[in-house]
Amino acid sequence: MKRVVIALLVALLAAPLLWGVWQWSYSEALDQLEVRGRGNLSLASDRLVSQFARYRQLPVVLSDNPVLRDAVVRDPEESFQDINIFLEHAADVTGALDILLLDRSGTTLAAANWRDEGFIGMNFAERSDFVRAMNGALGFYHSQENADDPRGFYFTTALRDDEGSITGGISVKVDLEVLEVQWRGDPEIIFFTDANGVIFIANRHSLLLRVYGNFDGLLADEKESGRYVRDRLKSMFSFTADEKFGRTRWMQSGEHEIPQRALYLKTPLPVIGMTGNILLDLKPVEEQARLRTALAAAALVMLWLLIMNLLQRRRTLADRLEIEEKATAELEMRVAERTAQLQSANEHLVQAGKLAALGQMSAGISHELNQPLAAIQSYAENAVILLERDRGADASKNLGQISSLAGRMGRIIRNLRAFARKEGEPATRVDLVKVVEDTLELAGIRLREKHVVVHWKKPAAPVFVNGGGVRLQQVVLNLISNATDAMEGQDDPQIWIDISRNSAVYLQVRDNGPGLIDKDKIFEPFYTTKPVGEGDGMGLGLSISYGIVQSFGGQIVGENHRNGGAVFRIELTPAEAV
Numbered sequence: 334m335k336r337v338v339i340a341l342l343v344a345l346l347a348a349p350l351l352w353g354v355w356q357w358s359y360s361e362a363l364d365q366l367e368v369r370g371r372g373n374l375s376l377a378s379d380r381l382v383s384q385f386a387r388y389r390q391l392p393v394v395l396s397d398n399p400v401l402r403d404a405v406v407r408d409p410e411e412s413f414q415d416i417n418i419f420l421e422h423a424a425d426v427t428g429a430l431d432i433l434l435l436d437r438s439g440t441t442l443a444a445a446n447w448r449d450e451g452f453i454g455m456n457f458a459e460r461s462d463f464v465r466a467m468n469g470a471l472g473f474y475h476s477q478e479n480a481d482d483p484r485g486f487y488f489t490t491a492l493r494d495d496e497g498s499i500t501g502g503i504s505v506k507v508d509l510e511v512l513e514v515q516w517r518g519d520p521e522i523i524f525f526t527d528a529n530g531v532i533f534i535a536n537r538h539s540l541l542l543r544v545y546g547n548f549d550g551l552l553a554d555e556k557e558s559g560r561y562v563r564d565r566l567k568s569m570f571s572f573t574a575d576e577k578f579g580r581t582r583w584m585q586s587g588e589h590e591i592p593q594r595a596l597y598l599k600t601p602l603p604v605i606g607m608t609g610n611i612l613l614d615l616k617p618v619e620e621q622a623r624l625r626t627a628l629a630a631a632a633l634v635m636l637w638l639l640i641m642n643l644l645q646r647r648r649t650l651a652d653r654l655e656i657e658e659k660a661t662a663e664l665e666m667r668v669a670e671r672t673a674q675l676q677s678a679n680e681h682l683v684q685a686g687k688l689a690a691l692g693q694m695s696a697g698i699s700h701e702l703n704q705p706l707a708a709i710q711s712y713a714e715n716a717v718i719l720l721e722r723d724r725g726a727d728a729s730k731n732l733g734q735i736s737s738l739a740g741r742m743g744r745i746i747r748n749l750r751a752f753a754r755k756e757g758e759p760a761t762r763v764d765l766v767k768v769v770e771d772t773l774e775l776a777g778i779r780l781r782e783k784h785v786v787v788h789w790k791k792p793a794a795p796v797f798v799n800g801g802g803v804r805l806q807q808v809v810l811n812l813i814s815n816a817t818d819a820m821e822g823q824d825d826p827q828i829w830i831d832i833s834r835n836s837a838v839y840l841q842v843r844d845n846g847p848g849l850i851d852k853d854k855i856f857e858p859f860y861t862t863k864p865v866g867e868g869d870g871m872g873l874g875l876s877i878s879y880g881i882v883q884s885f886g887g888q889i890v891g892e893n894h895r896n897g898g899a900v901f902r903i904e905l906t907p908a909e910a911v
C-alpha cells in the first residue's frame with residue numbers, strides 16, 4: 334500500500350517533468366523545422382518568380398517590335414492574319430500559352446491562338462493588368478476562362494508610338510501547369526494563393542483552386558485579382574489551424590496527399606500579387622519529441638529503480654541487524670533465565686538431599702544414641718554398685734567410660750545440628766582430614782552394621798582446601814553411603830579413602846563393590862539403580878555432590894577401578910595454611 338502511494342507520488346512529480354521535456358523537444362524541433370521551411374518557401378518563391386521573369390520580359394521586348402507598333406494603329410477592319418501568324422510563331426518559340434495584341438480600348442486585335450474561337454475581339458479593358466499597362470506599368474493577372482482551359486498568368490505592357498503615347502497593349506499568357514510540372518516532386522507542400530485566398534499555383538494537384546472559407550463571397554474583385562470558373566472552385570478540405578508555440582498548426586484529415594498535422598508558414602509575394610505558403614509535416618517533430626520524452630522517462634525509471642535498489646539494500650541490512658540484535662538479546666535473556674532456574678533448582682536439590690540424608694540417618698542416629706545411652710545406664714548402675722562395695726578404682730573406670738560415651742554422643746548431635754543447617758555461606762578454609770574424620774564418625778554405625786572394612790590413610794597434618802565443612806561432609810558421606818549400598822550383602826566389603834595433593838588436593842573413595850553400571854549417568858539428577866520407595870533411592874545424592882564440589886571450584890569424577898569396584902575422585906583447590 335505504502336509503495337503504491339510512493340509510486341503514484343513519484344509519477345505525479347515525474348509527469349510535469351516529462352511534459353516539460355516533451356514541450357521543450359517539440360518546440361526545439363519546431364524551431365528547426367521552421368527555419369528549414371522558411372528557407373524552402375523562399376527558394377520556391379524565388380524559383381516561381383524567376384520562371385516568370387522570362388515571360389515578363391516578353392511583352393516588354395515585343396512592345397518595341399515595329400510590326401506590332403504599326404499593326405496596333407491599323408484600321409481594325411483590315412486583316413490581322415499576318416500578325417496572328419507572327420504571334421503564333423513567337424508563342425511557339427518562347428513557350429508562351431498565348432500572345433495577344435490589344436488596341437487602346439482593350440479589344441483583342443490579333444492572337445497566337447487565333448485558330449481557337451472567341452479570342453479575337455475579346456475585351457480586356459476592365460482587367461487590372463490592362464489598366465496597369467495603360468498607366469505605363471507592367472500589369473499582371475491570373476485566370477482560367479473556361480473549365481477546360483489551362484490556368485494562365487498574364488503579363489501585359491503598353492505599346493507606344495514614336496511620341497511615346499500609348500497606342501495599345503501586348504499581353505503574354507503563361508501556362509502555369511507547365512511551370513508546376515517541374516516542382517511536383519518536392520517533399521514540402523507549397524502553394525500560392527491570390528487575394529481571394531484561392532490556391533492558383535501548387536505543387537499538389539488536389540490543392541488547386543481551393544478557397545479558404547466561403548468561396549461564394551470572394552474577398553477581392555475578380556477584375557482585380559483574377560478570374561476563375563466558379564464551378565471549379567472547391568472549398569478547402571476541412572482543416573483547423575491552431576497556435577502552438579506562436580506558430581500556426583494545420584490539421585486535417587481525409588486528404589491523403591496532405592499531412593494530417595503540419596506547420597503552416599506563408600510569405601507575401603507582391604511581385605506577382607500572391608502569397609507563398611508551405612506545409613511542413615509535423616510527424617518528425619512529434620516523433621523526436623516522443624523519442625526524447627521516452628528517453629527521459631526511461632532515464633527516470635532507471636534512476637527510480639536505482640534509488641529503490643539502494644533503499645532496499647539498506648533496509649535489508651538494517652532488518653538483518655535488527656533480527657540479529659533481537660536474537661542475541663533473546664538468547665542472553667534465555668541464558669540468564671535458565672541459569673537462574675538451574676541455580677534455584679540446585680539450591681532446592683541440595684536442601685532436599687540434605688533432608689533425605691537426614692531422614693536416612695535419623696534412624697541410625699537414634700539407634701546410635703540409644704546404644705551409648707543404654708551403656709551409660711548400665712555403666713552408671715555398675716558404678717553405683719562398685720562405689721557401695723568400695724571399689725572406687727573400678728567405679729572410676731566405669732565413670733570414665735560414661736564420660737567418653739557422653740562425649741561421643743555430643744559429637745554425634747553436634748554433627749547432626751551442623752548438617753541440618755542450611756549452608757549458603759561462601760567457601761572458606763576447611764581441613765579435609767577433619768571432614769573425612771567427622772563423616773566416618775557419622776557413618777560409623779552403619780559401616781559397622783554392614784561389616785564394611787574402611788582403609789583410611791589419614792594424613793599426618795591437616796590438608797586445607799577451599800570449601801564448606803558441612804557441605805563437603807555431605808559429599809563424602811554420600812560417597813561412603815553409596816559404596817556401602819553397592820556392597821550390600823557382599824562378602825568382605827571394603828572402602829579405601831585417601832588424600833593426595835600436588836597443585837590440587839584429591840580425595841579418593843574406592844570400594845570393591847560391583848562398580849558403576851553406567852558411569853556417564855551417575856551425576857544426572859534422579860538417576861538411580863536402587864529400588865524406589867525404600868527411602869534411599871532418590872537419585873539425587875551424586876548430582877547434589879557434583880553441584881557442591883563445583884561451587885567450590887572443584888570437580889568430581891566417578892569410574893570403575895581396574896581391579897573392580899567404583900572409584901570417586903574429588904579435586905579441590907588447596908587453601909593456604911594460616
Ligand code: ADP
Nearest residue numbers: 815816819848861862870871872873874875899
Ligand atoms: P541414589 O544413591 O539415591 O541412587 P546417587 O546419585 O547417590 O543416588 O547415586 C546414583 C547411582 O549411582 C546409584 O543408584 C548407583 O547406581 C550409582 N552408584 C553410586 N555410587 C556407586 C558405587 N560406589 N558403586 C556402584 N554404583 C554406584
